[in-house]
Amino acid sequence: MTIEANTEQTPPPEPTSQPVRRRRRLVFVVAAAVAVAAVAAVLTIVLTTSGTTSVNGTLSLLCDMQCTKSAADGYDGYSDLSDGSQVTLVNESGRVVAATELHRTPGEQTKIVDGMWVRTFTFTFPDVPSADRYGVHVGNNNRGTLWKDADEAERVGFQLTLGG
Missing domain, CATH: 2.60.40 (Immunoglobulin-like)
Structure with missing residues (x-):
């Protein structure tokens, strides 16, 4: 009985694809925009109510x-x-x-x-x-x-x- 060795090897994982990188960048940009909008809203409230x-x-x-x-x-x-x-x-x-x-x-x-x-x-x-x-x-x-x-x-x- 011969046992055939599994000659097929699993290829190494490919580097992160471009669409994933774009999604991460988009999430970062959206998070930064939300943070800037929140800071602007707080400043507006503080300046108009305690002016x-x-x-x-x-x-x-x-x-x-x-x-x-x-x-x-x-x-x-x-x-x-x-x-x-x-x-x-x-x-x-x-x-x-x-x-x-x-x-x-x-x-x-x-x-x-x-x-x-x-x-x-x-x-x-x-x-x-x-x-x-x-x-x-x-x-x-x-x-x-x-x-x-x-x-x-x-x-x-x-x-x-x-x-x-």
């Missing part, structure tokens, strides 16, 4: 005599309201989120409106963190805080009037 805004306003001080600097600084209890006086902005929980100062436009003259002398100051809070509503306080602790919802405060600002 900053600007809030501004005016303070009109009404005097029954000319509001010169010396008259306004100390006139009828307004010594806390002059060029450089502090203005604070608080969020809905009452936490101070920004502080700035009152400013007069250089060279601006006091105006007479309806028989009252009007001295106008401006203020701006740049880079204010987002909030549901804002409150603004100017001057000494006897003065209250004026509140506005965030949309209105950002859109039209605060217009304060004292005196009269």
